[in-house]
Amino acid sequence: MTKPFTRRDFLSTSLSTSAGLTAMLGAAPLVLVGSGTSAADKPAILGGTPMSTASFSGWPILQGDEEANVLETLRSGHWFRGYSNQGMVAEFEKEFAAINGAKACVATANGTGALIAALAALDIGPGDEVITTPYTFIATINSIIAHFALPVPIDVDPDTFQLDGKLADAAWSENTRCLLPVHIGGLPANMDDILAVGKKRNIRVIEDACQAHLGRWKGKNLGTLGHAGCFSFQVSKNLSGGEGGAVLTNDEDFAERVYRCHNNCSGRRTNPLDSTQGQVRAFNFRMAEFPASVLRAQLKHIEQFAEVREENGRYLNRLLAEIPGVYPTKIPEDGTRSAWHLYMFRIDPEKFGIDRNLFIQAMGAEGIHGGGGGYGYGTAKHWIEFVRNSYATPAGKRIYSKAVLDDWAERVGALPQAQKVVSQGVWFSQNMLLGPKTNMDIIADAARRIQKNAAEIAKG
Ligand SMILES: *Cc1c(COP(=O)(O)O)cnc(C)c1O
Numbered sequence: 529m530t531k532p533f534t535r536r537d538f539l540s541t542s543l544s545t546s547a548g549l550t551a552m553l554g555a556a557p558l559v560l561v562g563s564g565t566s567a568a569d570k571p572a573i574l575g576g577t578p579m580s581t582a583s584f585s586g587w588p589i590l591q592g593d594e595e596a597n598v599l600e601t602l603r604s605g606h607w608f609r610g611y612s613n614q615g616m617v618a619e620f621e622k623e624f625a626a627i628n629g630a631k632a633c634v635a636t637a638n639g640t641g642a643l644i645a646a647l648a649a650l651d652i653g654p655g656d657e658v659i660t661t662p663y664t665f666i667a668t669i670n671s672i673i674a675h676f677a678l679p680v681p682i683d684v685d686p687d688t689f690q691l692d693g694k695l696a697d698a699a700w701s702e703n704t705r706c707l708l709p710v711h712i713g714g715l716p717a718n719m720d721d722i723l724a725v726g727k728k729r730n731i732r733v734i735e736d737a738c739q740a741h742l743g744r745w746k747g748k749n750l751g752t753l754g755h756a757g758c759f760s761f762q763v764s765k766n767l768s769g770g771e772g773g774a775v776l777t778n779d780e781d782f783a784e785r786v787y788r789c790h791n792n793c794s795g796r797r798t799n800p801l802d803s804t805q806g807q808v809r810a811f812n813f814r815m816a817e818f819p820a821s822v823l824r825a826q827l828k829h830i831e832q833f834a835e836v837r838e839e840n841g842r843y844l845n846r847l848l849a850e851i852p853g854v855y856p857t858k859i860p861e862d863g864t865r866s867a868w869h870l871y872m873f874r875i876d877p878e879k880f881g882i883d884r885n886l887f888i889q890a891m892g893a894e895g896i897h898g899g900g901g902g903y904g905y906g907t908a909k910h911w912i913e914f915v916r917n918s919y920a921t922p923a924g925k926r927i928y929s930k931a932v933l934d935d936w937a938e939r940v941g942a943l944p945q946a947q948k949v950v951s952q953g954v955w956f957s958q959n960m961l962l963g964p965k966t967n968m969d970i971i972a973d974a975a976r977r978i979q980k981n982a983a984e985i986a987k988g
Contacts, residue, residue, distance in 0.1 A: 571981050572893035579974040580895035584967070587959040588768045593825035601821045608816055609635075613796065616820035621774070623827055627742070628749040630757075630776040632783035635820060636790050639738040639760025641813030642773035643671035646734050646756045647706065648809045649785040652677050654927045656705040660736075661691035661717075662946045663906045664710040667760075668736050672708070673918050675809075676927055678936055680704070681911050683945045687858040689713060689872050689901070689953065692945070693721025699939070700729050707733045711740035711750050714766065714867025714958070715857055719745045719753045726754070734758065738773075741766040742834040743867035746860075750867065751776050756786070761823055766837075766869055766958055767830050769819030790814060833962060837868040840961040840968050847972035848873055851979050853880025855952075871956040872901055874949065881982025884952050887975075890985055894974040896960075901953025908943040 570576030601607065601616055609617040617635050625633035636642040652658065654676040660668055662681035672679040682695040691709055707726050709717040717735075726733040733754030737743075740750040741759060751757025756779075759765075761772030775786045787796045790813040845856035855874040859866050877883040882890070888898050905911070916937070919928045928936075960967070978985065 569977060571890055571978050571985060572895075573890040573978075573985055574981065576977075578893065578895040579977070580970050582895075585959045585962040587957070588763055588826070589962075591825050591829050593828070594822050597821035597825050598818060601817045606817060609814055609820075616817045616824060617815050620815075620820040620824050620827070623824065624759075624774055625776060627827065627831070628752055628776055630749075630752045631778045632776070632780050634775045634783055634786045634790055635815040636773035636775065636813040637815055638762060638771050638813070639758060639765075639773040640667040640671055641790065641811070642738075642758035642760070642775045643667065643708075643734075643736060644674050644811065645786050645790040645813055646758055646775050647671055647675050647677075647708075648789040648811070649756075649782060650706055650732055650734070651809075652705055653809075655703060657701055657703045658706045658708050659696050659699050659704060660708040661710050661712065662908065662911055662943050663689055663691070663902065663949060664712055664736065665738070665903060666905070667738070668708065668710050669911065669914070673915070676924075677705070678703075678928070679911070679915060680936070681908070681940060681943065681946070683941075683943045684949060685718075686874065686945050686949055687855075688715055688718070689857060689949050690715060690717035691722075693718045693725065696722060696725040697728065700725070700731075701939075704729065704731055706731055707754075708736060709733065709754070710736040710738075711743060711867070712870075713857075713872045713955070714740045714743050714750075714869035715859060715872070716740070716743055716745040716750055716864055716866065723753065732756075737776075739765065739869035740867045741869075742830055742865070744863060744865040747863035752778065755779060756782060761819065764957075766833070766867055767823065767826055769823040769826065772815055772819040772823060773813075774815075834865070834867065837958060837961040838865050840963075840965060841866055841868040841871060843965055844871065844961070844968040844971060845873075847968060848975060851880075851972070851976050853878070853979065854975060867958075868961050869958050870901070871958070871961060873954055874952040875954055876952060880979055882978075882986050884954055886985065887978060888954060890978045891974055894978070896956075896971055896974050898954050898956045901955045902950035906950045907947050908940055912937045912940060 572578040606615050621633040621635050652675045656677040657680050658672045659680045663684050669679050680699050682699045685692045709722050711717050735751050735754040735757040737751030737757040738760035743750040756775050756777040759774045761767055761769040777783050784795055788808045789810050792812050793810040848854045848856045853876045875884045875887050
């Protein structure tokens with residue numbers, strides 16, 4: 529029998545107390561209520577009692593200061609960052625750089641804008657190639673296409689869902705200008721492998737850390753290992769301002785270039801009204817003062833949330849590893865932390881007994897709602913078609929002939945491991961890891977009883 533978890537239990541086992549967290553917990557349903565049935569019982573999809581009848585934590589979660597900060601901004605009339613380095617955006621930049629151990633931060637309107645500005649600051653342009661992963665949100669690829677460059681997706685490691693950095697060197701060509709690893713789901717990509725190729729080929733590494741807030745690779749925060757790291761604060765992300773983004777870097781000159789690219793050529797250091805001094809391709813991706821007001825309040829508790837997700841994510845990995853046909857991700861221990869934006873794992877249909885789609889359906893019947901991992905794309909076939917279509921315009925054809933794109937498509941190849949994670953991957957959203965450990969037990973119990981009854985479920 530799984531006993532309902534009280535707020536007091538939760539505070540004593542999972543999180544240290546603070547006024548903000550207490551307020552947060554009062555507002556959010558975090559605790560699953562188990563039905564009291566054992567794992568051997570009939571799955572809900574076959575008419576049994578659902579494992580869980582309560583909902584997970586909602587998202588976003590108010591931390592307390594949002595309202596006061598937004599009102600302060602509203603009443604001050606200081607609604608955009610303007611020609612000053614004071615205000616909510618400027619303060620947020622300092623705070624976000626500090627929490628990540630980075631020297632500089634440029635806040636942006638969104639994560640896509642952060643990526644576009646960072647690539648613009650590298651002067652990425654037509655004919656350049658950017659090595660990245662096929663298993664990502666489309667914004668990663670769009671940021672490359674925005675510069676009329678060619679994305680070169682390399683295959684992934686099915687144990688981590690991340691691009692396999694060991695394949696990056698073979699994908700290098702004379703046109704390669706940048707490595708753009710993505711820490712998809714918040715799990716760290718193997719940065720040792722990627723940085724080694726960057727160094728060998730003397731090309732920059734830009735991390736797409738849009739899902740990876742406060743994740744770590746060997747002691748360093750994700751987004752601070754490459755030349756720059758790009759973040760998103762869109763509402764679903766682990767740090768949310770509704771919309772928003774940022775570029776982190778330890779190279780202050782590069783930060784200045786990013787600043788100019790995101791601010792119609794005007795720099796932070798120079799006379800802000802002099803827009804003519806910059807030979808940069810520029811946009812307006814400035815963050816407004818309102819999302820920064822929300823972000824500064826949210827920022828105060830993201831470390832505590834990151835700790836809870838890490839503890840629960842690793843615990844659930846251990847529980848699921850015991851179930852035949854379930855493959856949790858493998859994450860190194862040494863100073864490495866996943867941001868767990870997505871809790872991802874694979875279902876091998878042969879060993880588990882039913883396929884991923886039926887598994888998700890059966891888990892849904894148990895009251896545990898996940899999704900099929902892969903944004904519905906992520907395969908070589910999809911990306912090749914997407915890029916070909918993107919450049920099937922008169923301008924596109926002037927840059928890339930059919931022969932060039934044919935050669936490119938052949939180099940991309942079949943990406944079999946990406947195909948595998950797209951068809952076998954399961955995702956749970958990050959907020960499902962924000963409750964007590966007993967929630968993880970319920971998730972694992974549900975998966976176990978589905979597996980035990982897989983043959984019967986398969987019959988339909
Ligand atoms: C969310 C996301 C982006 C884009 O961020 P927006 O703020 O939505 O523009 C880019 N890359 C990845 C991997 C993302 O998850």
